Amino acid sequence: ALFVLKKLPSNKNLKNKNFCLETLSSGKFKLKQNHSYYYQCQLQVLLTGRNFCDFVVWTDKELHIERITLDTDLIEAAIPTAKKFFELCIIPELLGKWHTQQSPLYSSDSN
Numbered sequence: 001a002l003f004v005l006k007k008l009p010s011n012k013n014l015k016n017k018n019f020c021l022e023t024l025s026s027g028k029f030k031l032k033q034n035h036s037y038y039y040q041c042q043l044q045v046l047l048t049g050r051n052f053c054d055f056v057v058w059t060d061k062e063l064h065i066e067r068i069t070l071d072t073d074l075i076e077a078a079i080p081t082a083k084k085f086f087e088l089c090i091i092p093e094l095l096g097k098w099h100t101q102q103s104p105l106y107s108s109d110s111n
Contacts, residue, residue, distance in 0.1 A: 041068040
């Protein structure tokens, strides 16, 4: 089984507009499809080859469990951006520390 677990300190998060869950007209909660947790679930399902991920959020008074299945449209749309990021950022960093190498101008050795 694949799970994503999130513990919240209180129910006040439920009213925050940036919170990961939205309230449906039925009064039930649903993970927002534009939230980073949704993308996290999607990538975990894709990379593990599972059919679904159970997303769990709980507070001291509430428990929400939602089964997230693979959103192939989202994945297909994200692949070109992910490839570009990998080619422009990850590979240069792995090969030459392009992004994290300190400039000699700011080195603590220069006096």
